[in-house]
Amino acid sequence: MEAAALSLAPAAAVGIPLAASILILASGRYPNIRESWTLIAAVATFLSVLSLAPQVLAGGQVGGPGIPFVGGLSLALRVDAAGLIFALTSSGLWILNSIYSIGYMRTLQEHDQTRFYCCFAVSIASVMGLAFSANIITMFLWYEILTVFTYPLVVHEGTPAAMRAGRKYIAYLLVSGVFFLFAAVTTYWLTGTLDFTPGGILSADAPPLLLSALFVAYLIAFAKAAWMPLHSWLPSAMVAPTPVSALLHAVAVVKAGVFGMVRTVGYVYGIDLTRALGMNLLLAAVAAATIILGSIFALRQDSLKKRLAYSTVSQLSYILLGLSLLSPAGIEGALMHIPFHAVMKITLFFCAGAVISTAGKEYISQMRGIGRTMPVTMAMFGIAAVGICGLPPVCGLVSKWFLLIGTAEAGLPLLTAVMIASAVLNAAYFFPIIHTAFFERSAADDAVREAPLAMLIPLVLTAAASVLFFFVPDLPFGRLAALAAAEITGVRY
């Protein structure tokens, strides 16, 4: 491994949103100033993340100074290809999401917006920290902070239902945090280090049973990946305002869980040990079951956001599945699916939010003919939905392509079958929405009443990005994914 170049950019990526959160809190009484802090921070964060890209694309790594922690451990940041994928995705989408939030929150005249933006900024900071964590303990720090600071966003409405959902949310995620801590402690005990190292830090000397149990602990720790049966916090969290569902519960938080599993498999266990323990099969089984069941559960949701949530549950396990294949193409596909699913799913949520806030409809059965009144919104919805189903010309196909090659490489035809079945199920829950929106007629008038521009522009942009990444997947996620996959597997694909 090359020596990591030192840079302040990773620290800036974490620090800027944190600083912004304080500024937001301070300027709570002036909404315009407050929102501009968010926007400025979003752009600055994205730029500082982006500034890291050239070095990483060139195959290098960027490190940052660490704060000494307990027992020779330190809280340190390090940027590699995998982390950069996650960070770029989240920070990039934060910009759009901020614009969207402004439109959404103002349209609905939401209360406590200062708290909302503040917690949002801290959440993003922790996502950045998580993506750039150099070791497990740093990751845990941000993982838990993410849990805590997304809670106010989940219960933002303050209704009894929201509070219930919030309790569930916090219960699941704190439990997972406990397992995370256990796993971290045990790993530290076994290895004396917690640094993420390509090829893994655990060795096969330890008792296999312990290693297997530890793996399960890691798996539970990353319940943020919403694998079944530890998924039910995610649909519940949909009581949150839509920007939260869009960026956090479709992108940042859940991807944090998935990303954690990437780190676990690739950088803590290493693929050889994972395979030797047979844990790839466990992971594959969990992922496969989640993919199928998640889609099935999505089928029965009438609430659009809940359907999207279950769709997220199912799609996240694509990434886990790709990871479990332990093959270059599989891991590459998995890593590509992180940003690709992100742009598609955030588009879907943006659209859902636009419909909720503009038309006041949150159930699919109410959305007859909505494609005529909100053509742009629903067209973008259609594009993203098509992408989630893995159909062209949207980026979902690219990652699915690699994932399928991965299943073939891994010699697990059953997983190929799962992918195919899942595609059918995805279509089964997404296309009826498109049909309802465009091909059924509403009783009401068809006058066009689009969402405000602040919401429309982000969702068009994300939809455009979903298509763009189909045509240019290398910009730069494909290349980064390939680099990371090569780093994890040791095979240049």
Next chain:
Amino acid sequence: MKRLAFLTVIIIGILLLWAESDLPRFGDPDTPSRTYVAGEYLERSLEDTGTENVVTAILAGYRGFDTLGELTVVFTGFVAVTLLIRRGGRL
């Protein structure tokens, strides 16, 4: 409750009595407590402090700090009782 208390106390008593068989006999002159530091007090107190009463010597000299503590306890007790009982007044 009382029955349980009685029972517990009796059992503790039996156990303690059994345990105390390691204690020196009453009035045994050769216990560690006598042979170690006590002797030194008896030997040195007169020249160190000039008092004949060794207890006083220790009280005021060797373990004078305990006595300071004792005074502090009294002081504390005084203030405490004042705080608890007195209404009005200057304290």
Next chain:
Amino acid sequence: MIESLIESLLLRYNYVMVVVLMLIGIYAIIAKSNLIKKIIGLNIFQTAILLFYISMADVVGGTAPIIEEGATDLVYVNPLPHTLMLTAIVVGVCTTAVGLALTVRIYENYGTIHEDEIPGVEA
């Protein structure tokens, strides 16, 4: 074996007394709900401890630790426990005083000095 135990206890009858008095004190604290009785029990408990110290300082044929110059054949009892107990006695009295002050205040506030009659104060 029992005989040897009894013999051993007879030789240490002071400690037997300590144990018995101590336990009477503890029993009083547990079994009596009267707050003053509890303090009486505490006092008995404390004096038992004092007794322990004093009796362990004693020596067969010893004299009080007041040095008589020239008398070399005297066996003095251990002075240190005596010193300690002077402190402990004062401490005990102070505790008693505070406890009694509290009792008085409780009586003023609740009109009773029986703990089981004080309403609504659960641990």
Next chain:
Amino acid sequence: MIWELNYAMFVFLIILAIAAITARDLIVAVVILAGYSLIMAVIWVEMNAVDVGFTEAAVGAGITTVLFIAAVSRTTRRSKD
């Protein structure tokens, strides 16, 4: 040291201790406690702890009793146990 005397005094102590905690009249209990302390002081003096014995007689039997009586007089004499 006369150990028979010691024995006797110890038995007496126990009786007084039990009496002190069983007396229903608190003043009586306090007086018994004072007696208990005095006997204790005597035992200590007899055990060559002169200073302690006198202190106990003054503080334990004296000041403590005063404190108890003051407290009892400000509360109530009757105890139900």
Next chain:
Amino acid sequence: MIVLPPAAAYFLAAAVSPFLPRPLRRAVLVLAAAAGLSLVLLAPEGDGWRFTLQQGIELTLLAVDPVSRTVGSIFALVGLFCVIYTIDRDDPMLHAATCGYLGAAVGLVFSGDFFSLVVFWELMAIFSLLLIWNSDISGAGDAGMRYLYIHVFGGGCLIGGIALHLASGGPLTVGPVAGGAAALLLITGIGVNAAFIPLHTWVPDAYPKASVWSAVFLCILTTKSAVYVLARTGSGLEAVAWMGGIMCVYGAFYALLQDDIRGILSYSIISQVGLMTAAVGVGTPSAIDAAIAHLANDVAIKALLFMGAGAVILATGAHRLQELGGLARRMPLTAACCAAGGLAMAGVPPFGGFVSKGLVIAAVGEAIPALEILLLVGAAGTVLYVARFLYYVFLAGEPAPGPDEAPPSMIVPMVSLAVLCLVLGTLPDMVFDLLSRAAVHHAYAPSNVAGAFGIAGGALLVFVLAGGAFTPLGRDVPDLDALTRRAGAGFLGFCTGPVGTAADRIDAAAGAAATRAARFASNFQAGVVIAAAVLARPLIRRLPGGAERIRAIDRMRRQFPEVRAGRWDSQSGVLLIALMFLLFLVVYLVA
């Protein structure tokens, strides 16, 4: 001169046309279709438009060889006629979708790598879905969903097969796929689009429910392109050949049972595609050429017939045989065109169908003689259903009153296609010159002609003699999809019903457990005491006064959580101290 991939013209039109005013849109559409055709014809031989999408995905967007040019040009040519057919319709979504669909099909034909193949394959599915949905006929929505399910499944199988192929070291370039699982998946995927039995039910399900304008596109592209892909990747498998034979007979048989005119044509697609599939399955060069030739013919024929059917439906508002009749008098041109198409499909000289069908049967007969019989049966069936179709629509009965001939925008393409059918029959070399392996010059050998007339005549005789057997049934004949539909509905019901309920139950149980725990914790001390007492109930009952104690426990349970469990005061505190001391003493002295 740089030649764009032809698909680009169509996609451009698809993207632009919805936003144009109507006249301009019409111009753009026709222009795009024409441009697409000319790009197909101009495209240079060999691989062009190659680029790397990403490490591992090298695209070839313009791979031109005789076969692809043949298929591409027939698609583009017939597509042009179809576009003209729909030009009067004011429906931006229809036009966009048709252009996209055409583009995807043409793109598929010229894609030289598996990735772009998959992309265009899936795009076809999406655009065709939009075309199906874009219909006022009831049931189009559901049929569209069913259509989608099976095509997404098929697409998945295709990608899966390709993935296996690639993973086992196969090249990304489109070519024969070897290996058991890979080929199986691939052929299953293709089989969906090619309407292999039993994956065929979407054809008769969806096509009759599509709008008149959509159907003309649907009927030419999806199945035929599947045959084309099969020819490129999975030719030469005997099982496939047999599948073709079965399709041929099965389709013909079911076509005879249909009342819906487009239902007849839909099964006819299956039957004709069966012929092609059989030839591709045989896999010899001549067989493949025959298959492609038949493909070209069938594209023209099906477009023509669907156009005719569409014109009929538009004119009468009816689409079932028993509601139609005698239209030859009212719509002579339409009738003539349909007759030409029907004859061509029946393989009557001098129409194109005769040439290609003869070649297919000959090529198959060479390799698998037994299969030839199946195909001949199918051919005879074809004659029968064509006769039935033409007879009951145009000849029998009296026409209902209504407008006369179809508008020119429909007549023109129909006539053109009829001419095309004729040309393809009279100048077969036009097609075969495009194919490099033109090995067939004896199509019009007297024996062939006689055979064709023999079959046609025989079948016609049967039709005339056993006329009663072919009258409209007045009801729908269930196909295999009756089963799958029920299974599908059952599955969906199971997913949304029991599975969902189970999930809800689990959720509710977890919630209830949490509530219980919270209730218990709200008075923990009493809870523990009660729990212990309840557990020890049998023991307590035996104690003296047990019954009274049990009652007390029950009283506590009822009053929970307000009940107090004992007093926690200094008394119990000191007792606990004593007990703990006892414990330590025991630990230290006894243990």
Next chain:
Amino acid sequence: MTLLSNLPVLPVLVPLVSAVAALVSGWYDRRAARPIVILALALDCALAVLLLSSVVGGGPISYHLGGYAPPLGIEFAVDLLNAFVLAVVLPIMLLAVVFAGPTVGREVPAEKAVSFYVLLLLLATGICGMTLTGDIFNLYVFLEITSLAAYALIAAGREQRSLVASYRYMIMGSLSAGFILLGTAHLYVATGTLNMADLASRLATLYDSTLVHTAFAFFLVGLTIKTALFPLHLWLPGAYAYAPSPVSIVISTAVAKVSAYATLRVLFSVFTTAFIVEYFPITDVLLWLAAIAIIAGSVVAIAQTDVKKMLAYSSVSQMGYIMFGIGVADPVAMAGAVFQILGHAVAKGALFASVGSVIALGGPRDVRGLAGLAARMPVTAAVFAVGAASMIGIPGTAGFVSKFLLALGAVESGRWVFAGVILASSLLTAVYFWRVIEVSYFADEADPRLPAKEAPLSMIVPAALLAAACVLFGIAPDIPLSVIEPAVLLLLGGGP
């Protein structure tokens, strides 16, 4: 005899002398007491820091009071551990006294202000003495000073239930002192000395004696009562809950932590690791007790509706962590336990400060009453949230570090069940703290009983400082750990 050469004894003398001074000046002017107390404690803090730095720089200090060398005289033995504890505890006491200002006249009757402040100083005296002394009888004396002051302080407020709580504390505390005294007696009989270091060395040959065993049992019970280890915690909830707010802060942090320190000192410096771990594994019993304490404390805390009582039971649980570290008795877990002394002190201080300012300003004390706290008193609510996060063990707060170390220690010694207990307890903790955070931040409307506006600065600033410390030590635990780790090694390695 310079001032600095007497450094070890100064932390004890300064508050003692100031107490007298405060009493005298308070006699003339009631308002004079508070500045004196604050000054004295500030000076004491400075002394504690000085002491710590000189120990860090120059190694352990043995100070012979009156010039009499131990074992004849009394020794003040200052090493890293007690200097550290003192440096933790005294600043918190200072903050508590600053905090106390606005509560006098509200929670505490104004006419009792002087004795209240004097007792706080005397409490500080006792605490300093307990921490610094190297003589076991001297420990008892200072323990009694501390306890007497605490009894009175708890009952200083207007809350009448505090009288009963104080009485119970008095009874159990006196018993505890009696047990410690008895333990001392047994040790003295066995060895003839009272000096801790001396005891440790002389005990080494006496591990088989039932005398020593009995002594140990006495000490164990006495000390566990003082540290309120379950099930000997029954005095604690009332005492913490009904005491005036500043007193709650002081006894839940300073007194509790120093008691824990005393336990560590007696167990490891007097009886030594060899005895408690290797010779006779009492640690297993302690571990189980600690585990039960951790779980039961949390479960009972869940049942509480009174916030202060909830915090009190939370202390039962959290003090269990310290005992847990002692039970595991390996350097890592012990470091965790000592870190917990720090972490829990600041966090619990912050919590009691924030709840205390609500109650002291006339607000409600039940959980539901805190509805809408964040809107009315944002800083107070934030302080509570930070403290709660630390209790739960959210990383980035001090509570996490100790939990991490304790879990690591448990795992390292193969005690998986106990590692599980440590981890599970954070969930239970989350249950009852989250409830409060939920109502205080997300309730629809504020409870009308809440104070209308934020607490005065003299309450906010100490609370905020404690919360800030909580975060600081969570992010940079290396600062205290650089002291704790050698201190623990020293402690485990043998006598001071």
